[in-house]
Amino acid sequence: MPLAELWRGGLPESAHLGHLVIADAGGIREHWGNPGAIIFPRSSCKMIQALPLLESGAAAAAGLQPRHLALACASHEGAALHVGAVSRWLQDLGLGEADLRCGAHEPRDKAERNRLIRAAEPPCQLHNNCSGKHAGFLTVNRHLGAGPDYGEYDHPLQQAIRQTTAEVAGEELAGWGVDGCSAPNFAFSLQGLARAMARFAVAREGQAGARGDAMARLVQAMIAHPDLVAGEGRACTGLMRAAEGRAAIKVGAEGVFVAILPEQGLGIALKCVDGNARAAEVALSAVLVRLGVIAAGHPLAQKWQDPVQRSWRGIEAGVLRADPALHRPLNQGAGKA
Amino acid sequence: MPLAELWRGGLPESAHLGHLVIADAGGIREHWGNPGAIIFPRSSCKMIQALPLLESGAAAAAGLQPRHLALACASHEGAALHVGAVSRWLQDLGLGEADLRCGAHEPRDKAERNRLIRAAEPPCQLHNNCSGKHAGFLTVNRHLGAGPDYGEYDHPLQQAIRQTTAEVAGEELAGWGVDGCSAPNFAFSLQGLARAMARFAVAREGQAGARGDAMARLVQAMIAHPDLVAGEGRACTGLMRAAEGRAAIKVGAEGVFVAILPEQGLGIALKCVDGNARAAEVALSAVLVRLGVIAAGHPLAQKWQDPVQRSWRGIEAGVLRADPALHRPLNQGAGKA
Numbered sequence: 291m292p293l294a295e296l297w298r299g300g301l302p303e304s305a306h307l308g309h310l311v312i313a314d315a316g317g318i319r320e321h322w323g324n325p326g327a328i329i330f331p332r333s334s335c336k337m338i339q340a341l342p343l344l345e346s347g348a349a350a351a352a353g354l355q356p357r358h359l360a361l362a363c364a365s366h367e368g369a370a371l372h373v374g375a376v377s378r379w380l381q382d383l384g385l386g387e388a389d390l391r392c393g394a395h396e397p398r399d400k401a402e403r404n405r406l407i408r409a410a411e412p413p414c415q416l417h418n419n420c421s422g423k424h425a426g427f428l429t430v431n432r433h434l435g436a437g438p439d440y441g442e443y444d445h446p447l448q449q450a451i452r453q454t455t456a457e458v459a460g461e462e463l464a465g466w467g468v469d470g471c472s473a474p475n476f477a478f479s480l481q482g483l484a485r486a487m488a489r490f491a492v493a494r495e496g497q498a499g500a501r502g503d504a505m506a507r508l509v510q511a512m513i514a515h516p517d518l519v520a521g522e523g524r525a526c527t528g529l530m531r532a533a534e535g536r537a538a539i540k541v542g543a544e545g546v547f548v549a550i551l552p553e554q555g556l557g558i559a560l561k562c563v564d565g566n567a568r569a570a571e572v573a574l575s576a577v578l579v580r581l582g583v584i585a586a587g588h589p590l591a592q593k594w595q596d597p598v599q600r601s602w603r604g605i606e607a608g609v610l611r612a613d614p615a616l617h618r619p620l621n622q623g624a625g626k627a
Numbered sequence: 628m629p630l631a632e633l634w635r636g637g638l639p640e641s642a643h644l645g646h647l648v649i650a651d652a653g654g655i656r657e658h659w660g661n662p663g664a665i666i667f668p669r670s671s672c673k674m675i676q677a678l679p680l681l682e683s684g685a686a687a688a689a690g691l692q693p694r695h696l697a698l699a700c701a702s703h704e705g706a707a708l709h710v711g712a713v714s715r716w717l718q719d720l721g722l723g724e725a726d727l728r729c730g731a732h733e734p735r736d737k738a739e740r741n742r743l744i745r746a747a748e749p750p751c752q753l754h755n756n757c758s759g760k761h762a763g764f765l766t767v768n769r770h771l772g773a774g775p776d777y778g779e780y781d782h783p784l785q786q787a788i789r790q791t792t793a794e795v796a797g798e799e800l801a802g803w804g805v806d807g808c809s810a811p812n813f814a815f816s817l818q819g820l821a822r823a824m825a826r827f828a829v830a831r832e833g834q835a836g837a838r839g840d841a842m843a844r845l846v847q848a849m850i851a852h853p854d855l856v857a858g859e860g861r862a863c864t865g866l867m868r869a870a871e872g873r874a875a876i877k878v879g880a881e882g883v884f885v886a887i888l889p890e891q892g893l894g895i896a897l898k899c900v901d902g903n904a905r906a907a908e909v910a911l912s913a914v915l916v917r918l919g920v921i922a923a924g925h926p927l928a929q930k931w932q933d934p935v936q937r938s939w940r941g942i943e944a945g946v947l948r949a950d951p952a953l954h955r956p957l958n959q960g961a962g963k964a
Binding site for chain 1: 943
C-alpha cells in the first residue's frame with residue numbers, strides 16, 4: 291500500500307509502498323498493507339535487544355543511568371556528545387574501544403566528521419551509530435562472564451536476545467541475518483514488532499515483574515534523552531521532542547520505524563518496502579499527528595510533515611507527501627492477531 | 628514490475644519496483660513494467676539539454692573539445708578534475724563561478740570534500756554535480772546574447788531545450804518541474820526517453836544534419852571521457868569503462884538510468900519507482916550484461932552486478948540482486964510505439 295509520494299511540478303515523480311500496524315495490548319488495532327509481512331526490524335528493535343541488559347541485573351550491577359539506557363537503544367549520529375558518553379561508559383566497565391565488535395564508519399554528525407578530517411584521524415568504533423547498543427552488550431557480557439565475541443550468533447548474549455525477541459513479538463522467529471553492526475538481527479512479522487512495541491507502551495514499573503520494569507525504564511530513558519537516541523536534525527530526536535513525552539520513537543535501517551505511545555498504550559511499526567527512510571519518516575509523522583501525539587505543524591516536526599523539496603538554490607521544487615489515507619483511521623480489526 | 632531485491636540471511640528484506648524500456652530506431656524492442664509511465668528524466672537527459680549547445684553553433688564558436696561536451700552531459704563528483712575543468716571553461720568564456728545558477732553543494736568526491744573542510748572553505752557552485760551542464764548553458768547563452776538568468780523556464784535557452792526535448796522524445800511533453808540544479812526538467816514517458824536514447828545510438832556524423840552530428844559528438848565525448856561524466860566509484864564511470872566503448876551511460880536523480888548503445892543502435896531507459904539509485908544500477912547492469920555490452924563479472928563492473936552487502940566489519944550480510952527476469956529477453960513488441 292502507498293506510504294508516501296514525491297511530487298514535482300504538479301506531477302508524481304516517485305512512490306513508496308509499505309506496511310503499517312498500530313497495535314494495543316490485545317493485538318492489531320489498525321493496519322495498512324500486510325501486517326503479516328516478515329521484516330528485519332534492524333535498529334528499531336534495540337529496545338528489545340536491551341532487555342537482557344536490565345533483566346540480567348547487569349545494568350544495576352554496573353550502575354547504569356537513564357542516559358546509558360537511551361544510548362543502548364540509540365542509532366546515534368556519532369557526535370561528540372555520543373562518542374564521549376559511550377567512551378566513558380566503556381571506561382567505567384574497565385573496557386575500551388577495542389572491545390567493541392561493531393566496526394567503524396564516518397559519523398553522520400558534521401562537526402565531529404569535520405574534526406576527524408581536520409585532525410587526519412580515522413573514525414573509530416565509538417563513531418558507529420550502534421556503539422551504545424554494543425556498550426550495552428559488553429555490560430551484559432561482563433556480567434555473564436562470557437567470551438569476547440559477544441556479537442556471534444551462538445554467543446549466550448545473542449541467544450538470550452533471540453529468546454527475548456520471540457517472547458515479546460509473541461511469535462516464532464522467521465530467521466536471522468547479520469546487521470550493519472555485525473550483530474544478529476532476527477526476522478519476524480511487522481505485527482509482531484507492533485505488538486512488542488505495544489507491550490513496551492503498557493509497561494509500568496512494579497506492575498509486571500522484571501520484564502515490565504525493564505520495558506518501562508527503557509521507554510522512560512528514551513523519552514528523557516531524545517538527543518542521545520539519534521541526534522540533531524534526525525527524525526527520532528525531532529519527533530520525540532515534538533511529542534513532548536508522549537512517544538518513544540526509533541528508526542531501523544531499510545525503512546523501518548517504530549513508536550511506543552505510553553499514554554495511549556499503543557505500539558506502531560511500519561516498513562517501507564523499498565527500504566527508504568524518507569517515506570517511513572513522513573508516514574510515521576502523519577500517523578502521529580492523527581493520533582494526537584504530535585501537533586500538526588509543530589515547529590520541531592515540520593521537517594517530516596510533507597516536507598517541501600528545494601533546489602540547491604532554495605527554489606521550491608516539490609513535496610514529499612504522506613499518503614492521504616494515513617491521515618484517517620486505517621483498516622480496523624480485520625487483521626486482529 | 629520488480630527491478631531488484633535486497634536479501635539478508637536468506638530472506639528478502641527490501642524490494643524495488645520499476646519500468647524499463649529498450650528501444651531501437653523503430654520504437655520499443657523490449658519493455659518491463661509500464662513503458663508509458665510519465666517520468667522526470669532528471670540528469671539522465673543532459674545529452675538532450677546539450678543539443679542546442681552544438682546545434683546553435685555555440686560549441687564551435689567557443690572552440691569546445693570532447694572533454695567540454697562530456698562535462699556538459701555529466702553529473703560529476705566535484706573532484707579537483709571536474710572543478711578545475713569547469714573553472715577553466717568559464718574562464719575561457721570570460722565568465723566565472725558567480726555567473727552559474729546551479730547553487731552549491733558539498734562535493735561527493737572525498738579528497739576534494741576533505742580539502743575544503745581542512746581549508747575551512749565552503750563548497751562553491753563549481754562543486755555542484757551539474758556545473759558542467761551549466762557551463763554549457765552559459766556557452767549557448769553568450770552565443771545567443773540572452774539574459775543572465777539562463778535557468779528560468781521562460782528564458783530562450785530553456786525554451787529551445789523544451790522544443791528539442793519534445794522532438795527527440797517524439798511526443799508531447801507532460802509538464803515540467805524544477806530540478807535540483809534549479810533548471811527546468813521536462814516530464815515525458817519512459818518510452819520517449821528510450822526512443823530519444825536510440826536516436827543518439829544510431830546517430831553518425833555527416834549522416835543526419837546538425838542534430839545527427841550533435842548527437843554523435845556528444846555520445847563520442849561521453850565514451851571518450853567516462854571519468855568526467857561522473858567520477859571514481861560511480862556507476863556511470865565504472866559501467867562505461869567496463870563497456871569498453873560500447874555504451875554511453877547516464878544516471879538521473881530519483882532512480883533513472885539511460886544507456887546509449889551505438890554498436891547495437893539501442894537506447895535503454897529505466898525508472899525505479901521509489902527513486903532509489905541502487906536498484907536502477909543493478910537492473911541496468913543486468914541488462915547490459917545480457918545484451919553483451921559488459922562482460923559478466925568484469926572487474927570494473929562487479930560493484931553493480933548483484934553486489935554483496937557487508938557489515939561495517941566486512942562480514943557478508945546479504946546481496947542486492949537484480950530481478951532474475953532482467954537476465955532474459957523481456958516482453959517484446961507488445962508496447963511498440
